[in-house]
Amino acid sequence: MSKFLKVLSIGLWLVAFIGPAQAGGGNVAAGKAKAAACQGCHGVDGNGGADPSWPKLAGQDADYIAKQLADFKSGARKDPIMGGIAAALTRQDMKDLGAYYASRKIKPGAARSKKLAELGEKIYRGGNAKTGVSACMSCHGPSGHGIPPRFPRVSGQRVAYTVKQMMAFKSGKRANDGGTMTRIAFRMSEAEIRAVAEYMAGLH
Ligand code: HEC
Ligand code: HEC
Known part of the structure; x- marks a missing residue:
């Protein structure tokens, strides 16, 4: 050779x-x-x-x-x-x-309730000044694609999973986030959590 x-x-x-x-x-x-x-x-x-x-x-x-x-x-x-x-x-x-x-490519989801998704959009983009909830967009990006490596993708995810995680952050049951998400979720009502989860499911 x-x-x-x-x-x-x-x-x-x-x-x-x-x-x-x-x-x-x-x-x-x-x-x-x-x-x-x-x-x-x-x-x-x-x-x-x-x-x-x-x-x-x-x-x-x-x-x-x-x-x-x-x-x-x-x-x-x-x-x-x-x-x-x-x-x-x-x-x-x-x-x-x-x-x-x-x-792999994520298949987009869809919000099932337009009304919930509208409230969710407000929180996602602007947070809640009254209760001190930061806009989700600032860390997870305008389209929810995340900002690697620290901030995960949250768009297109299933509503039931997102609600379960947010409730787990809120109660402190999930606490592997260095305190970021637990502090945010603690200030949110369950209704706000459901709304933002609906919105994020349809976001892409
Ligand atoms: C200051 C930055 C920051 C803001 C603002 C923020 N997040 Fe997060 N989020 C994080 C980080 C960091 C993680 C990853 C934690 C970990 O490593 O486990 C995370 C994780 C998550 C997860 C878990 C994703 C999964 O796949 O399990 C969800 C759901 C989530 N965030 C939703 C939200 C929502 C809804 C808002 C707005 C109300 C929000 N986040 C605002 C930083 C942020
Ligand atoms: C028997 C079902 C089952 C199998 C098999 C399984 N998972 Fe999971 N996985 C789950 C469930 C349920 C959760 C959500 C846990 C929670 O609620 O915190 C999860 C969560 C995850 C998460 C966290 C996602 C996020 O967004 O934060 C990752 C990553 C993951 N699984 C990877 C894997 C990998 C890789 C394998 C194979 C080696 C695997 N899983 C096999 C059921 C399963």
Whole structure:
């Protein structure tokens, strides 16, 4: 083999072996293989399974996903189902799964109530000055796509899941957020939470 061909074949082998590099150190193809275990609840492409309180993962930020998996594993975020699943994952698994789901496209949802979505839009864009609730938009972005790596995507998510998370932040049951979301949700009424969740479901 000529020297040139040798170098070329090593180069090709490296590309095939390492695969495309992803932000955050995850590998999409490896993540896809590992995601077979997640499909039953999160859907084939991360667009959600049968139960509406099971979140969509498609289009979510890779680092946010890896952080949540690490938090489920350490117990910083508590969930009886995900705690058990994350316990078996390595740091590299978490990065690969994050890269895979981040590469999927989220199917937009829709608000079921126009009236609720209108109130939700006010809170999302302007907050509530009277009760000191900050505008969601300032951290989650004008279209709810999030601002990586700290602020997750919240648009297109299922209403039941979003309400469950906001109520968990409000009560302090979910407290893996460094105090940001717990402080905001604490100041919100359940009606406001429902309204903003409706609005975000249809936001894209
Ligand atoms: C038996 C059902 C089930 C399976 C299987 C499952 N999950 Fe979950 N997952 C859930 C539920 C339920 C929640 C919501 C927990 C909560 O309410 O806090 C969740 C939440 C998550 C979250 C947090 C999402 C967010 O927006 O904060 C991530 C990330 C996640 N799962 C990843 C995975 C991965 C990766 C796998 C496969 C290795 C997996 N899940 C397998 C049920 C499941
Ligand atoms: C100052 C920044 C900030 C503001 C303002 C903010 N958030 Fe957040 N939000 C965060 C951070 C940070 C997280 C991720 C916490 C973590 O790492 O677990 C988060 C997470 C969330 C989640 C969980 C997403 C998931 O997939 O589980 C929801 C839902 C959410 N925010 C909704 C809202 C709503 C609704 C508002 C407005 C009323 C709002 N946020 C305002 C910073 C903010």
